[in-house]
Amino acid sequence: MARAIIIGAGLGGLATALRLRHAGLDVLVLEKQARAGGRSNVIEENGFRVDTGPTILVMKSTFEDTYRAIGQDLNQRLDFVRLDPNYRVYYHDGTYIDLFSSMPELAAEVERVEPGAAARLFRFLGAGAKKYALAMTFVTRNYDRITDLANPVAARRLLVTGSYQRLYRHVAAYFKSDKLRKAFSFHSMFLGLSPYDALAMYSLITYADLALGMWYPRGGIYSVVEDMLALADEMGAEVRTNAPVREILIRNGRASGVVLESGDTLEADLIISNADLPYTYKSLVPAGARRAYTDSRLDAMDYACSGYLLYLGLDKEYTQMRHQALYFSEDYRANLDAIFKSRTIPAEPSFHLNNPTITDPTLAPPGHTLLYVLAPMPNLQGGVDWREAAPRMREQLLDQLERLIDPDLRQHIVWEREFTPLDFQTRLNAVHGTAFGSLAHGLFQSAYFRPHNVARDIPGLYFVGQGTYPGIGMPMVLISAQLVVERILHTWR
Numbered sequence: 092m093a094r095a096i097i098i099g100a101g102l103g104g105l106a107t108a109l110r111l112r113h114a115g116l117d118v119l120v121l122e123k124q125a126r127a128g129g130r131s132n133v134i135e136e137n138g139f140r141v142d143t144g145p146t147i148l149v150m151k152s153t154f155e156d157t158y159r160a161i162g163q164d165l166n167q168r169l170d171f172v173r174l175d176p177n178y179r180v181y182y183h184d185g186t187y188i189d190l191f192s193s194m195p196e197l198a199a200e201v202e203r204v205e206p207g208a209a210a211r212l213f214r215f216l217g218a219g220a221k222k223y224a225l226a227m228t229f230v231t232r233n234y235d236r237i238t239d240l241a242n243p244v245a246a247r248r249l250l251v252t253g254s255y256q257r258l259y260r261h262v263a264a265y266f267k268s269d270k271l272r273k274a275f276s277f278h279s280m281f282l283g284l285s286p287y288d289a290l291a292m293y294s295l296i297t298y299a300d301l302a303l304g305m306w307y308p309r310g311g312i313y314s315v316v317e318d319m320l321a322l323a324d325e326m327g328a329e330v331r332t333n334a335p336v337r338e339i340l341i342r343n344g345r346a347s348g349v350v351l352e353s354g355d356t357l358e359a360d361l362i363i364s365n366a367d368l369p370y371t372y373k374s375l376v377p378a379g380a381r382r383a384y385t386d387s388r389l390d391a392m393d394y395a396c397s398g399y400l401l402y403l404g405l406d407k408e409y410t411q412m413r414h415q416a417l418y419f420s421e422d423y424r425a426n427l428d429a430i431f432k433s434r435t436i437p438a439e440p441s442f443h444l445n446n447p448t449i450t451d452p453t454l455a456p457p458g459h460t461l462l463y464v465l466a467p468m469p470n471l472q473g474g475v476d477w478r479e480a481a482p483r484m485r486e487q488l489l490d491q492l493e494r495l496i497d498p499d500l501r502q503h504i505v506w507e508r509e510f511t512p513l514d515f516q517t518r519l520n521a522v523h524g525t526a527f528g529s530l531a532h533g534l535f536q537s538a539y540f541r542p543h544n545v546a547r548d549i550p551g552l553y554f555v556g557q558g559t560y561p562g563i564g565m566p567m568v569l570i571s572a573q574l575v576v577e578r579i580l581h582t583w584r
């Protein structure tokens with residue numbers, strides 16, 4: 092039986108472990124941290140249970156496919172609630188709109204902000220549906236040669252759908268008001284791109300959120316990770332935590348095992364790295380063994396943004412809130428340029444605010460609330476000193492929460508934690524402390540142009556997760572597991 096070692100127990104590593112084990116391979120997952128999950132993790136303290144990374148799931152079918160591929164039924168094992176509205180969007184002037192999945196309600200909200208915009212909303216979503224269908228032809232495949240991109244039908248659709256334009260301009264063509272332009276363009280930030288730079292193609296995410304729905308698994312996103320761990324255990328795939336890998340062993344030009352920080356050496360027939368891809372090449376593969384990804388090539392790549400996170404436990408209930416919310420700073424452009432161009436701390440941060448206790452009170456003690464605040468921030472390439480910046484960011488965000496939610500909010504904090512770009516770097520080995528994933532999704536870091544899931548110059552070494560194709564985000568990472576396993580089984584059978 093072939094033996095596979097997977098470095099990292101993020102969602103991509105775990106999904107790969109389940110699929111390979113189901114195919115009959117002997118599987119060992121080695122995770123650096125004390126808890127599996129990677130960027131999709133959890134903190135459980137003082138009666139609070141907070142998802143530290145993603146909190147909601149989109150493209151649920153990718154999770155269902157992962158389970159189906161190993162003979163399981165996701166919906167039998169976990170209980171999902173569909174959110175509606177998906178988000179409440181707060182603006183600097185104190186107004187807000189609710190982004191409903193239900194189309195009549197969404198249309199009414201849009202009309203309230205911009206009379207006459209409902210018809211354009213439907214045209215915008217229709218265009219998003221076409222982009223979604225088009226993108227899927229590029230997303231769900233392995234690439235071997237550049238001609239794999241040369242699909243004449245897709246190329247024509249790329250032109251016809253205007254997918255090559257910039258996202259913000261595309262959205263601005265449908266909506267006149269600044270408020271709606273913000274509400275329908277922000278999504279690319281989660282791929283590490285400013286809407287002013289991202290391709291219009293990524294309006295497919297807005298479409299996916301609104302049309303395919305956003306789902307909350309009871310117990311939080313981490314309950315999916317826990318269930319995958321339980322399945323790994325049942326199926327006989329070992330997941331070893333507190334087991335950081337120091338080096339990938341290359342013998343006779345072939346990946347043949349790993350050396351742990353403890354000094355132990357473990358042999359394997361194939362190695363799949365789920366750790367950050369640029370980190371894997373730079374820190375785990377000896378420089379002499381890699382021709383394609385030299386340090387200078389890795390340094391020249393375009394890295395995604397990071398984030399500052401504040402998790403709060405409060406001894407009060409906020410029933411007027413929605414499960415998910417967004418706050419947009421007044422000067423959207425200045426905010427995005429600070430994050431993506433000058434890589435400085437934005438003067439007025441925009442942020443994502445969650446109150447999961449609205450849907451699931453079991454996440455906090457009775458009568459308490461859990462708040463999750465995520466402010467997109469520059470990655471560490473800008474040189475921000477987070478030891479100094481974090482306390483100021485905390486105060487700024489608390490000021491905003493007091494303005495939006497409760498003027499006495501600070502007095503109700505009974506528990507809190509934070510996570511800064513430095514934590515992404517040190518805890519997750521994320522190069523430049525990126526939050527959602529390492530490599531931004533520009534045209535030349537997508538599909539064929541993204542690092543491939545197999546190291547061509549090092550037989551036996553594969554990659555899974557956000558660093559390879561299709562890319563960043565849980566659904567993409569699950570598809571990446573499907574793709575790398577298809578490739579491995581094609582080679583090993």
Ligand SMILES: Cc1cc2nc3c(=O)[nH]c(=O)nc-3n(C[C@H](O)[C@H](O)[C@H](O)COP(=O)(O)OP(=O)(O)OC[C@H]3O[C@@H](n4cnc5c(N)ncnc54)[C@H](O)[C@@H]3O)c2cc1C
Nearest residue numbers: 099101102103123129130144145335336366556557564565
């Ligand atoms: C705050 C936040 C919000 C997000 N929101 C969303 C969202 O709403 N929707 C969405 O789809 N996605 C979201 N994402 C992105 C999503 O979480 C990630 O893209 C995805 O989870 C990445 O999974 P992965 O399998 O690539 O690996 P990762 O999660 O990056 O895991 C890699 C693992 O490798 C381990 N590792 C690293 N080095 C070593 C080593 N030397 N030895 C052993 N182990 C090692 C790490 O500890 C880690 O556990 C969010 C992420 C964050 C941080």
